[in-house]
Amino acid sequence: xxxxxxxxxxxxxxxxxxxxxxxxxxxxxxxxxxxxxxxxxxxxxxxxxxxxxxxxxxxxxxxxxxxxxxxxxxxxxxxxxxxxxxxxxxxxxxxxxxxxxxxxxxxxxxxxxxxxxxxxxxxxxxxxxxxxxxxxxxxxxxxxxxxx
Numbered sequence: 718x719x720x721x722x723x724x725x726x727x728x729x730x731x732x733x734x735x736x737x738x739x740x741x742x743x744x745x746x747x748x749x750x751x752x753x754x755x756x757x758x759x760x761x762x763x764x765x766x767x768x769x770x771x772x773x774x775x776x777x778x779x780x781x782x783x784x785x786x787x788x789x790x791x792x793x794x795x796x797x798x799x800x801x802x803x804x805x806x807x808x809x810x811x812x813x814x815x816x817x818x819x820x821x822x823x824x825x826x827x828x829x830x831x832x833x834x835x836x837x838x839x840x841x842x843x844x845x846x847x848x849x850x851x852x853x854x855x856x857x858x859x860x861x862x863x864x865x
Contacts, residue, residue, distance in 0.1 A: 724762045725790030731759040732790070732823035732837045739848035744839070749821045752839040752848055753792060756823055768792040768821075773865035775858060787827040787865050793836055794864045795820040795853070802857030813853070814861070824865070825850055832856045834865075 735744045735756055745751025757763045769792060774782040787793075795814040802809060814820035822838030832855040840849040855863060 724760060725788050727760040727790070728756060728763055728792075728823060729790035729825070732756045732825070734759075736837050736848045736850065739840075743847045747839060747847060748818070749839040752837070753821045753823060756837075768794065771864060774862070775855060775864075776862045777860050778856070778858060786829065787824055787834060789824050789826055791824040791865050793822050793824055793834060796862045796864075798853075798861035798863060799859050800853060800857040801859050802854055811853070811857075822851075 735752065738744065745753075745755035753768070754765075757765055763769075770784075771782060772785040772791070773787055774780070796819040797816055798811075798813045798820070800809075800811040800813070820838060822836035825835040825837050827834050833852055834855060835850055835852045837848055837850055840847055853863075
């Protein structure tokens with residue numbers, strides 16, 4: 718928690734600034750890993766070799782590890798994640814990341830009650846903002862994995 722107080726806040730601030738900057742230009746190389754690398758490059762104390770300690774791991778609907786709360790500035794990785802649930806009265810289906818190219822992003826906020834994580838991530842859609850804020854409800858994960 719002490720490390721998060723210094724590094725996590727700085728990572729969140731850098732990701733937020735790049736999110737605003739992305740309205741005008743591409744951030745990093747346009748990939749999700751490129752966005753996270755560009756974010757971490759702006760934080761001198763952040764490790765560039767890895768994404769830090771594993772504090773949360775979930776495969777399918779089974780939580781395998783939860784050693785701390787998910788906090789803004791944490792790095793999240795989704796691999797072959799398939800989420801299915803309801804938003805209001807409508808059902809939704811969402812996929813993120815592949816085995817070869819996992820989706821990587823920076824946590825913007827986390828709602829413990831809803832188990833919902835909002836992530837800054839690279840946007841792969843042509844002609845729109847290059848970084849977007851997307852929400853994932855961890856309870857809706859049906860297959861694949863999430864690591865924070």
